[in-house]
Amino acid sequence: MPGGPAERPATRVRRDPGGPLLIEGPVEVELPDGSLVRSDRPVVALCMCGRSGIPPWCDTSHRGRRA
Numbered sequence: 001m002p003g004g005p006a007e008r009p010a011t012r013v014r015r016d017p018g019g020p021l022l023i024e025g026p027v028e029v030e031l032p033d034g035s036l037v038r039s040d041r042p043v044v045a046l047c048m049c050g051r052s053g054i055p056p057w058c059d060t061s062h063r064g065r066r067a
């Protein structure tokens with residue numbers, strides 16, 4: 001089927017173990033309040049640990065020391 005799902009390029013997503021979800025950008029993320037945030041970076045890091053100060057983006061806080 002022309003223009004069907006098989007012809008569209010797939011978005012590649014990679015999980016950094018213990019870190020963010022890495023997604024080929026640009027990316028738009030819909031937040032719980034319905035607002036949209038966008039990143040035009042070639043690779044976008046989404047926080048998966050809940051410690052980022054700039055959610056939904058990773059700010060490398062996941063690398064912090066663990067007590």
Ligand code: FES
Pocket residue numbers: 018019020021046047048049050051052057058059060061062063
């Ligand atoms: S995954 Fe990096 S700050 Fe959460």
